[in-house]
Each structure stands twice: as structure tokens, then as C-alpha cells.
Amino acid sequence: MSTPQPPLPQAAPAWQAETGSAHPAYTSPIPVVRTHFGHALASEWTKIRSLRSTMWTLGVFVLLVLGIGLAAGAMVASSPADMHGDSPLPFGFFGLLMGCMCIITLGVLTTxxxxxxxxxxxTMTVCPSRGRVLAAKATVFFVxxxxxxLVSASLVAFLHVxxxxxxxxxxxxxxxxxxGTVGVSLYIALLGLLSLVIxxxxxxxxxxxxxMIGTxxxxxxxxxxMFAQSLEGVRQALFEYSIPSxxxxxxxxxxxxxxxxxxDPLWIIxxxxxxxFAGAYLLLEKRDV
Known part of the structure; x- marks a missing residue:
């Protein structure tokens, strides 16, 4: 009776010989790209432009700035009073004061x-760097x-002139x-950015x-x-540093x-x-999402 011979060793598959593993190596067809701040900006831009709230709030903002501003200019133009060399730009103040409520609302909704x-x-799963997410939101919203x-304020200013x-x-x-154009636009954009942080x-x-509306x-x-004489200093300070002032x-x-x-108002805001923003960044790093 013959003794059974042990099986001859077989050559290992090519994938096992190359990797030394019991499982085949896998190469993703999707290229692996190291993420950076530009990707976060692109993501936040896609989100803010695809939301209906963005279109509504900015649309109402433009209507308020143009509508109230032009109404104020038309009232002055229809009156017989002479402006005696006064600048026509301040008539845009009323529309921007009302319109900034829309920028405040959009800033809050962004976060x-x-x-x-x-x-x-x-969002935090896709981009674990929380500071990068907050910075990207702030940059996209501010711009x-x-x-x-700037476009709305400049258009009203040219029409008033x-x-x-x-x-x-x-x-x-x-x-x-x-x-009256760049300065006030920077101020309102920073006010909206403060709303985003809040x-x-x-x-x-x-x-x-x-x-923010209370602020x-x-x-x-x-x-x-505030009618009390003892509170006159507080009353004056509230007038001077109120946002409308x-x-x-x-x-x-x-x-x-x-x-x-x-x-000065621009440096204050x-x-x-x-x-x-610094407080929001520190708190964002410590909080659980």
C-alpha cells in the first residue's frame, strides 16, 4: 500500500507576494487630496448661495436700501426747499439702518x-478643524x-446726487x-459678522x-x-455709542x-x-457639537 504524498507547494498569487497580506491591496480610483482652507471656502459658498434664506434676506435688504433711500430723496426733490450746498449722501442712511436688520438676520442664520x-x-465630520469652518463661514459671509x-449704497448715492x-x-x-459707500459697507458687513459670531x-x-436687534x-x-439729571452721563454715552449714531x-x-x-465707528466695531470671534473660536474648540 503506497503512502500518500504531501501536496506540492503552490506559488502565491501575485497580489499576496507583493503585499505580504492575506487580503488584496485596494487602490481607490478617487485621488486623495489634502484638504485646505480653499475647500472649506468652497463648501461654505455652496451652502450660503443654495439657501433660500440668503436670497430672501439679501433681496429684502436691497429693496429696503433702494426703496427707503429713493423715497427720502424723492421727498426732498419734490419740496421747494433749497439744500444750500448740503451733501445728498446722508439720505441713504435711513434705508441702510433698516436694511442692516437683514444682514444681521443672515449672519445669525449662517451659523x-x-x-x-x-x-x-x-460639517464637522467632513472638516474636523473647527476653527477652519468658523473662519470659512466668516470670510464668505463678510465678502x-x-x-x-457696497453696490446698493453706491447706487443710492449716485441716484441721490x-x-x-x-x-x-x-x-x-x-x-x-x-x-458713504466703502466705509458704511465695511461697518454693516462687520455688524453682520458680529451677528454670525453671536x-x-x-x-x-x-x-x-x-x-443683535436689541444691541x-x-x-x-x-x-x-432717561430723564434723571444724575443719569445724564449714561444717557449721553448711550446716544453716542449706539449703532444708529x-x-x-x-x-x-x-x-x-x-x-x-x-x-472711529469702524475701529470700534x-x-x-x-x-x-476669539471667544467663539475658543468655545467652539471646547464644546461638543
């Missing part, structure tokens, strides 16, 4: 709405709000044009919008009802005879926004 829907978990405000040219209106200087801190859309209107309203500085028509002047 807080993702927490309300739970979309923030997907968008600045461009929209044309409408009131025959009513004794003076020709605005280069400094007045710069402050939305990140509060994580609740209605709460953050209430806080805009409450100081002025409180100051109007600072916004009027860009048109050289401050609501008060003292307080911030020139470009920039400092406040920078401090709030």
Missing part, C-alpha cells in the same frame, strides 16, 4: 441654523455682505464718497437675532427715556455733537467683532 437642523455634525451693501442736483445740493468730496456662541437662531436698538431707546457718522451727520467721529 445658528446648522445647529438647529443638526447639519453642523456633518458677500460687503459687496451687496442726480435727483438733487437741481435743488442746491453740493457735490460730495472724495472723502464723503469713500465714507449665532455661533448662542447656537439658537431666534435668541441670537433677538440679542442695535436698545441703547437708543433706553437713552430716550455710529452709522450716521459715515455721513457726517452724527445724531450727537460728540462721541465717535471720522473712522472691528475691535468688538475681533474679541467676540
Amino acid at each position: 445658528a441654523s446648522e445647529y438647529g437642523t443638526g447639519m453642523i455634525r456633518t 458677500l455682505s460687503f459687496v451687496i451693501t 442726480a435727483m438733487l442736483e437741481g435743488h442746491g445740493a453740493g457735490t460730495p468730496s472724495g472723502q464723503e464718497w469713500l465714507k 449665532g455661533s456662541l448662542v447656537r439658537h437662531s431666534a435668541g441670537a437675532i433677538t440679542i 442695535v436698538l436698545a441703547p437708543l431707546v433706553i437713552a430716550l427715556f 455710529q452709522l450716521s457718522v459715515f455721513y457726517s451727520t452724527s445724531l450727537t455733537g460728540s462721541g465717535p467721529s471720522g473712522w 472691528l475691535g468688538v467683532t475681533a474679541v467676540a
